[in-house]
Amino acid sequence: MKKSTRLIHKWTGLLSCVFILVVSITAIALNHHDFFSSFGTIKQDNTFSNSQIKKMAIDPFNNQHLIASDEDKSLFSSADSGKNWKKLELFVPTYKVNNISFDPFKKDNIILSLREAGVYISDDGGDVWDELKLPFFPNEGESIDNLSLGKDNIIIKTRFGFYTYNTMNKKWNKQLFDANLKSKILSNEEFIYNLHTGKIFGNTGIYIYDFISVGLIFLAISGIYLSIKPKRKFRVILDQSKNHDIIQLKKL
Amino acid sequence: MNKFKKIFLAISLSTCIFLPLIASNALADEEKGEYYEQVYLTEKQALTMVFDTLKVEKKEIILNPEQKKIIQKRLKRKIKENSFFIYTGKKNNKVEKYAFILDEQGKHFPMTFIVSLNNKASVEQVAIMVYREKRGDGVKTKRFLNQFKNKNGKDAIEIDRDIVHITGATISSWSMTSGVKKAVVLTEELVLK
Numbered sequence: 380m381k382k383s384t385r386l387i388h389k390w391t392g393l394l395s396c397v398f399i400l401v402v403s404i405t406a407i408a409l410n411h412h413d414f415f416s417s418f419g420t421i422k423q424d425n426t427f428s429n430s431q432i433k434k435m436a437i438d439p440f441n442n443q444h445l446i447a448s449d450e451d452k453s454l455f456s457s458a459d460s461g462k463n464w465k466k467l468e469l470f471v472p473t474y475k476v477n478n479i480s481f482d483p484f485k486k487d488n489i490i491l492s493l494r495e496a497g498v499y500i501s502d503d504g505g506d507v508w509d510e511l512k513l514p515f516f517p518n519e520g521e522s523i524d525n526l527s528l529g530k531d532n533i534i535i536k537t538r539f540g541f542y543t544y545n546t547m548n549k550k551w552n553k554q555l556f557d558a559n560l561k562s563k564i565l566s567n568e569e570f571i572y573n574l575h576t577g578k579i580f581g582n583t584g585i586y587i588y589d590f591i592s593v594g595l596i597f598l599a600i601s602g603i604y605l606s607i608k609p610k611r612k613f614r615v616i617l618d619q620s621k622n623h624d625i626i627q628l629k630k631l
Numbered sequence: 632m633n634k635f636k637k638i639f640l641a642i643s644l645s646t647c648i649f650l651p652l653i654a655s656n657a658l659a660d661e662e663k664g665e666y667y668e669q670v671y672l673t674e675k676q677a678l679t680m681v682f683d684t685l686k687v688e689k690k691e692i693i694l695n696p697e698q699k700k701i702i703q704k705r706l707k708r709k710i711k712e713n714s715f716f717i718y719t720g721k722k723n724n725k726v727e728k729y730a731f732i733l734d735e736q737g738k739h740f741p742m743t744f745i746v747s748l749n750n751k752a753s754v755e756q757v758a759i760m761v762y763r764e765k766r767g768d769g770v771k772t773k774r775f776l777n778q779f780k781n782k783n784g785k786d787a788i789e790i791d792r793d794i795v796h797i798t799g800a801t802i803s804s805w806s807m808t809s810g811v812k813k814a815v816v817l818t819e820e821l822v823l824k
Contacts (some may be wrong), residue, residue: 411798419657452791463785468789469707469708470707470809471790471805471813506704506707507707507709508708508709509708510708518802574787582822
């Protein structure tokens with residue numbers, strides 16, 4: 380092999396190793412973000428501006444009253460059409476807010492859904508909340524995709540079904556999607572994400588991917604080490620007395 | 632390729648393909664939530680742990696609607712209970728400690744725990760008594776429970792504010808935190824007020 384080819388191979392290999400390191404570490408971090416966040420310091424951010432709004436609802440009984448979220452970790456309330464915002468506290472962390480609804484038929488009734496936690500209802504404008512008992516577990520793979528509020532019912536859509544809650548008799552009606560439909564519901568993007576993180580095989584898949592990622596990290600680090608560490612030098616000694624085909628390699 | 636290499640490759644490939652499928656099916660069953668009671672402390676053991684040599688008295692406090700409203704507002708959530716049992720630890724007829732044995736909903740089933748507080752409503756000890764699920768009992772670790780020490784009504788006692796949750800036991804961490812806050816608020820509103 381030519382020296383230049385070897386050199387190209389070495390540096391491509393090194394770059395690939397760095398790439399594998401980045402991909403493997405970020406994949407583990409993506410699957411276990413709560414583990415990494417538990418090492419961080421707790422930040423209390425009580426500031427909010429209109430540019431951060433990702434979900435918002437307007438009170439049908441008071442046009443000035445808004446509730447908004449940056450979707451990630453915070454929920455804010457404004458009494459003056461968004462000029463000033465006040466942090467709204469729940470008894471659970473407001474991660475991944477995916478729906479805020481004001482009940483158009485009952486004053487001060489707010490319904491909030493947190494994608495991977497559940498549905499929370501307040502009947503006093505957001506001071507006291509109550510958790511709505513769901514017939515599924517959003518934190519176990521069946522997260523809440525959408526929530527809609529009707530006069531006497533709440534409709535929740537997840538990737539596995541359509542759930543209707545009757546607020547009068549407090550009963551759930553389930554319409555689970557059939558297996559064929561379930562696979563169609565996964566968009567290409569979701570499929571690739573699930574394949575990338577191992578979620579396609581459930582939680583066990585995540586751990587298997589973690590294991591493989593750790594293996595790749597080890598291979599990448601050892602590969603970089605081997606390519607950087609100085610090579611052993613050998614001296615070729617031709618044994619003149621015997622056969623010239625016998626070559627002795629002596630470590631210098 | 633020698634025989635050993637072929638066998639190794641075949642085993643590796645089948646493991647990569649079939650293990651996740653088998654395991655994910657097994658896990659799907661587990662995720663339905665199996666009742667698995669683990670008793671770490673009985674009531675007697677828990678009370679001995681928190682009160683030691685103090686004389687223990689048990690009293691039921693029934694909430695009136697006004698008290699319930701105030702407590703709910705401070706906890707930011709509705710509570711189903713209309714009464715609570717409070718344990719008082721006395722020495723020479725002087726109250727030294729209070730304790731509550733509370734239930735909070737975990738991921739699938741409720742968990743029972745004890746919270747002891749000093750006579751100024753600051754948390755002294757928190758311990759899990761009964762955990763009823765297979766997974767998530769990481770909340771019983773000292774690393775998590777020690778975070779509640781000395782917390783009082785002036786503290787937020789909330790995940791991501793002054794309490795760090797346990798990985799793999801997120802819901803249980805939230806529930807425990809809510810429960811400890813409930814004990815602090817109950818002591819302040821029902822005993823010290």
